[in-house]
Amino acid sequence: MTATIVDWSDLLQTIAASIVAGVGITVAFSFVIWGTARFADLRREDRPGPAGVALAISGLAAAVVALGVVFGVIVMTTK
Amino acid sequence: MRAVSSDVVLVIVVATALAFDFTNGFHDTANVVATSISTGAAAPSVAIGAASLLNFAGAFISISVAATVANDVVDAAVITPTIVFAGLVGATAWNLVTWWFGLPSSSSHALIGGVVGSAVAAAGFHAVLAEGLVGKVLIPAILAPLLAFVVAGAAIGASYRIIGRQRPGVVTRGYRYGQLISGGLLALAHGTNDAQKTMGVITLALIAHGSLGAGADPPLWVIASSAAAIALGTYSGGWRIIKTTGTRIIKMDAVQGFSAQGAGAAVILASTHFGYPLSTTHVINGGVMGAGAAKRVSAVRWGVAGNIVTAWVLTLPAAALIGAAVYGITRIFGTGALGPLIVTLMSLSLLAAVFARRARRGAPVAVS
Numbered sequence: 244m245t246a247t248i249v250d251w252s253d254l255l256q257t258i259a260a261s262i263v264a265g266v267g268i269t270v271a272f273s274f275v276i277w278g279t280a281r282f283a284d285l286r287r288e289d290r291p292g293p294a295g296v297a298l299a300i301s302g303l304a305a306a307v308v309a310l311g312v313v314f315g316v317i318v319m320t321t322k
Numbered sequence: 323m324r325a326v327s328s329d330v331v332l333v334i335v336v337a338t339a340l341a342f343d344f345t346n347g348f349h350d351t352a353n354v355v356a357t358s359i360s361t362g363a364a365a366p367s368v369a370i371g372a373a374s375l376l377n378f379a380g381a382f383i384s385i386s387v388a389a390t391v392a393n394d395v396v397d398a399a400v401i402t403p404t405i406v407f408a409g410l411v412g413a414t415a416w417n418l419v420t421w422w423f424g425l426p427s428s429s430s431h432a433l434i435g436g437v438v439g440s441a442v443a444a445a446g447f448h449a450v451l452a453e454g455l456v457g458k459v460l461i462p463a464i465l466a467p468l469l470a471f472v473v474a475g476a477a478i479g480a481s482y483r484i485i486g487r488q489r490p491g492v493v494t495r496g497y498r499y500g501q502l503i504s505g506g507l508l509a510l511a512h513g514t515n516d517a518q519k520t521m522g523v524i525t526l527a528l529i530a531h532g533s534l535g536a537g538a539d540p541p542l543w544v545i546a547s548s549a550a551a552i553a554l555g556t557y558s559g560g561w562r563i564i565k566t567t568g569t570r571i572i573k574m575d576a577v578q579g580f581s582a583q584g585a586g587a588a589v590i591l592a593s594t595h596f597g598y599p600l601s602t603t604h605v606i607n608g609g610v611m612g613a614g615a616a617k618r619v620s621a622v623r624w625g626v627a628g629n630i631v632t633a634w635v636l637t638l639p640a641a642a643l644i645g646a647a648v649y650g651i652t653r654i655f656g657t658g659a660l661g662p663l664i665v666t667l668m669s670l671s672l673l674a675a676v677f678a679r680r681a682r683r684g685a686p687v688a689v690s
Contacts, residue, residue, distance in 0.1 A: 248453040265588030269477035273484040276496040280488040
């Protein structure tokens with residue numbers, strides 16, 4: 244009975260999208276913070292190589308966050 | 323004469339729906355900004371101003387939820403504008419009762435409960451579309467807060483592992499900036515899901531009145547007026563609810579605030595895409611509790627959380643009962659505009675008395 248009145252496909256897609264977006268963006272943003280903090284510490288320790296890598300990770304993660312947000316809003320507006 | 327009477331009822335319904343939308347913003351949106359305020363990410367005035375603007379913008383980005391409310395919950399063929407009116411009064415009354423006691427409930431479920439109750443009172447249980455009510459309202463209503471709880475818990479677990487050994491000052495500052503994004507997304511999500519319920523109800527009334535064909539989308543004026551009403555409601559206050567959600571459930575740090583808001587925004591936006599009418603109240607509280615429990619189970623004040631869950635469980639049946647009772651009262655005065663007019667006057671008088679009593683006690687009615 245429940246199977247016929249519930250569109251499980253839509254429901255599962257909602258669950259999957261929520262997990263990917265909710266956890267994914269938070270994890271990506273955590274890498275932004277981690278990279279920024281490590282960059283500051285490593286630069287202070289005069290280690291430019293690892294500092295550059297940390298900054299690159301931070302930048303890449305920031306791009307993932309921005310793209311995730313923009314993608315989410317585009318998906319919302321195109322149905 | 324009958325056409326004029328029907329027009330009068332439609333005008334009353336649209337005004338009542340927009341008033342409900344205003345109380346929705348007043349009552350619900352506090353949940354959206356509570357987390358940012360509680361962690362110190364934004365000053366209350368800034369958070370509320372930004373949430374108002376984003377609520378307004380959010381109302382324009384989707385109409386899937388409006389379509390669900392207008393077409394999938396009750397049978398539009400047996401609905402009259404008076405039934406919609408009674409449902410709206412039931413929902414608004416329940417919203418004000420929970421606001422009075424400082425309890426977050428669900429404006430969305432109050433609205434759907436009110437309309438279902440008045441429809442059953444008017445036309446019997448066959449007026450309810452069980453498939454839509456169960457599949458698109460009840461099951462998502464149960465799943466959404468649990469999903470937000472799990473997503474926030476998983477997100478914060480991963481975040482603490484990533485940023486674990488970094489200096490707390492940098493981390494807190496960073497996540498406070500991040501909350502400008504997550505809080506903004508949550509406000510946008512709230513605008514798009516909640517304003518659409520009002521759009522759906524007005525569209526249902528327009529279909530019942532014969533102004534729109536069955537299955538029609540909301541006209542632009544309906545979208546714009548619903549957006550404006552919820553934004554104005556948001557700007558006008560809801561401070562009692564902020565206190566409950568932001569500080570009484572759990573004392574949060576900025577990482578938890580970001581995770582809770584991110585989880586809430588993700589769940590609401592994904593659900594909106596599939597047309598599920600959710601409540602940000604349910605979802606953000608699920609996210610807040612998940613973010614708290616993942617760090618330390620005892621950090622969550624489960625007693626307050628229990629009170630909130632009780633209010634959620636009561637919302638649908640309570641609003642349905644009030645909606646049914648209001649429909650019964652309107653029918654005492656016939657099928658024309660007299661019943662809705664008298665109920666409107668009675669409601670406004672009761673509201674004035676309640677607000678006057680509160681003002682006499684010296685408690686703030688609203689803070690702008």
